[in-house]
Amino acid sequence: MLATVLTISNSSLQKLLFAAIKVALVVLVIWLAAFSMDLTKRPHRTTHTLRVLLWHYPFGKRFNLSWDVCLDLYNIRHCALTDDRSLFNQSHVVVFHHREIQSRVSALPWERRPSGQMWVWMSLESPSGNKRVKELNGLFNWTLSYRRDADISVPYGELVSGSGAPQPRPKTGLATWVVSNKKTTQLRSLVYASLRNHLRVDVFGKSNHRPLCPDCLLPTISNYSFYLAFENSVHQDYITEKLWRNSLMAGAVPVVLGPPRSNYEEFLPPDSFIHVDDFHSTRELADYLKEVAGNESRYQRYFEWRKMATVKLYADWRERLCTICAKYERLPKTKVYHDLEAWLHSSVFYMWLMMIHKTTRCQGRCNSTWW
Missing domain, CATH: 1.20.5 (Single alpha-helices involved in coiled-coils or other helix-helix interfaces)
Structure with a gap:
């Protein structure tokens, strides 16, 4: 049982x-x-090395791509930069700098472009400085620009956490401006022409036949209380090295002319700069600068940000190119800019507002009191 x-x-x-x-x-x-x-x-995972081909060197100025710069300089892995066009068919991404292709659009290799290869339109110029963009419609997948709405957004600079920035040195001058290409019709030239009637501004640069060597730039500016960080055109997010390097890194309080104050405040503390739009005339601006320069405690308040942050400058084109690899997995692989021109000029709205605002505010008094 x-x-x-x-x-x-x-x-x-x-x-x-x-x-x-x-x-x-x-x-x-x-x-x-x-x-x-x-x-x-x-999202597609990058388990292999991405090859990024740079079609032209920006402005014809070569830089070293012969070693693993992305890993060694920026700790970005699996990213190979090259300028070897014979590797075109094996490249995952091809980057075209606008200045070199704007007059040679027909020479782009679009007919032999491999399937799945991503093309990047790259420019750090404002919309005013980019010509013949309409001819590029339908060719590019991603944009690389200073603008925050670009697919690969790399600003001219930013504030990052940290401290220890040296205190500004004693000042021997009131205000300075370094400018190489000054056109009399530019807004910045008009404002300067009016401001100098009320305030001494020492001007350096090629336009004034007083060029500064690269190593002389920051030490020279650091002798002044204020720096005119005037942009050559007014567009959203167009805040260049004139502010980040020439002013903040030099230890001079920036007097900015560019997009509206609200746009600057998306990058900077509101009490770290002086905006020309805060004043009704250049005389009023000049009087304020003199007043602040004469009050040390008030002047030093413009440097409070140095206790919590330091300037990170993006000056290396290789860092911008390496950023493509860092963001590759998150970038849309089917995107195409069918109207690149419309995207580029969407920020012209800001320039329009600025001009209308100033013209309305001046009411015929601009020649004598503003610009």
């Missing part, structure tokens, strides 16, 4: 075991199927 019971029990156990194995196999198959479907929905 006992042997019979054991036989039955063993038989039942075997059946239960086989049933459990079948259930486990079914669950495993279902899980694998679900996991496989989920993988198709996930």
Whole structure:
């Protein structure tokens, strides 16, 4: 009797075991199927080295791409930069700097472009400085620009957490401006022409036949209380090295002319700069600068940000190119700019507002009191 019971029990156990194995196999198959479907929905993972081909060196100025610069300089892995056009078909990304292609659009290799290769339009110029963009419609997948709405956004500079920035040195001058290409019709030239009637501004640069060597730039500016960080055109997010390097890194309070104050405040503390729009005339601006320069405690308040932050300057084109690899997985792989010109000029709205605002505010008094 006992042997019979054991036989039955063993038989039942075997059946239960086989049933459990079948259930486990079914669950495993279902899980694998679900996991496989989920993988198709996930962003493409970069497990191999991305090759980024730079078609032209910006402004014809070459830089070293012969070693693993992305890893060695910026700790970005699996990113190979090259200027070797023979690797065009093997390149995952090709970057075109606008200045070199704007007059040679027909020479772009679009007819032999491999399927899946991503093209990047790159420019750090404002919309006013980019010509013949309409001819590029439908060619590019991503944009690389200072603008925050670019696919690869790399500003001219930013404030990052940290402290220890040296305190500004004692000042021997009131205000200075370094400018190489000054056109009399530019807004910044008009404002300066009016401001100098009320305030001494020492002007350096090629336009004034007083060029400064690269190592002389910051030490010279640091002797002044204020620096005219005047942009050559007014566009959203167009805040260049004139502010980040020439002013903040030199230890001079920036007097800015560019996009509205609200746009600057998206990058900087509101009490770290002086905006020309805060004043009704250049005389009023000049009087304020003199007043602040004469009050040391009030002047030093413009440097409070140095206790919590330091300036990070983006001056290396290689860092911008390496950023493509860092952001590659999150970038849309099917995107195409069918109207690149419309995207580029969407910030012209800001320039329009500035001109209308100033013209309305001046009401015929601009020649004598503003610009």
